[in-house]
Amino acid sequence: MKIAIVTGASSGMGREFVRQIEHLYKELDEIWVIARRRERLEELQSRMLTNVRILQGDLLDDDIYEILEKLLEEKKPNVRMLVNAAGFGKKGEVKELSCREQLEMIDLNCRALTHMTKICIPYMCKGSRIVNLASAAAFCPQPSFSVYASTKSYVLSFSRSLRTELHKDGIYVTAVCPGPVDTEFFETAGKQDNPMKEATMVKPEAVVKQALIDARDGKEVSIYGAAMKATKAATKILPHRLLLDAMDKFW
Numbered sequence: 001m002k003i004a005i006v007t008g009a010s011s012g013m014g015r016e017f018v019r020q021i022e023h024l025y026k027e028l029d030e031i032w033v034i035a036r037r038r039e040r041l042e043e044l045q046s047r048m049l050t051n052v053r054i055l056q057g058d059l060l061d062d063d064i065y066e067i068l069e070k071l072l073e074e075k076k077p078n079v080r081m082l083v084n085a086a087g088f089g090k091k092g093e094v095k096e097l098s099c100r101e102q103l104e105m106i107d108l109n110c111r112a113l114t115h116m117t118k119i120c121i122p123y124m125c126k127g128s129r130i131v132n133l134a135s136a137a138a139f140c141p142q143p144s145f146s147v148y149a150s151t152k153s154y155v156l157s158f159s160r161s162l163r164t165e166l167h168k169d170g171i172y173v174t175a176v177c178p179g180p181v182d183t184e185f186f187e188t189a190g191k192q193d194n195p196m197k198e199a200t201m202v203k204p205e206a207v208v209k210q211a212l213i214d215a216r217d218g219k220e221v222s223i224y225g226a227a228m229k230a231t232k233a234a235t236k237i238l239p240h241r242l243l244l245d246a247m248d249k250f251w
């Protein structure tokens, strides 16, 4: 049985990955979707041609990993693609945000993504893909988004080194690094009062389409749009101290 597994499938980019995967990977028997909101997953399931298996759960709890491991052990599927899309960000200075919020960001964005990856790799083979949702926030530290940007640096770094480790097995890892995307993300993150972020906001459909093409082509990093490609170039050329001071002043 050939499957794809998508976390964060109940909204935004995770949901869009599920919707688009079946067009690019026509051989899939099932797509396994993970998130906390069952009704959202059921609504998605009802729209799909491919069989969707719902694994409702909280990736901050151990139970969901036990359920997934048991199911993998029982079905022994060939995992063609793992998309780690579950994640959240919370804007605010470290001294302002609660300890819980900041630690949960680290737990979901880094720990859960790593746990999911570790569980799924034994069921992957030549040609399988791992797609990790990092962010353009991975390119440079961001004051007032310190923990979030740091978690995404982890995702980018982890994805790049894992890609090198898995190269000999023919498994490709792609880190997706979007700028602002129009999803429910900002309901949690907090209002975007930054005009540059408003101006560069893109639709999840476009980011995911590009990410799936880049993953198919075995690219290390997927960046959608000229604005984010320019951002990446700027963070390579300009001293980070200069960028940090500018962000602190104007954001």
Ligand SMILES: NC(=O)c1ccc[n+]([C@@H]2O[C@H](COP(=O)([O-])OP(=O)(O)OC[C@H]3O[C@@H](n4cnc5c(N)ncnc54)[C@H](OP(=O)(O)O)[C@@H]3O)[C@@H](O)[C@H]2O)c1
Residues within 6 Å of the ligand: 007, 008, 009, 010, 011, 012, 013, 014, 034, 035, 036, 037, 038, 040, 057, 058, 059, 060, 084, 085, 086, 087, 088, 089, 108, 133, 134, 135, 136, 177, 178, 179, 180, 181, 182, 183, 184, 185, 186
């Ligand atoms: N939107 C942006 O501007 C942007 C930019 C760059 C990168 N990203 C990254 O892209 C990824 C997807 O974000 P999005 O924009 O699509 O946001 P979103 O619409 O808020 O989706 C987040 C998904 O994560 C799931 N999730 C959150 N907490 C969870 C938990 N504890 N356990 C299981 N699932 C959980 C949510 O489902 P439930 O609530 O149903 O559990 C939801 O499906 C994230 O990693 C985000 O950091 C977003």
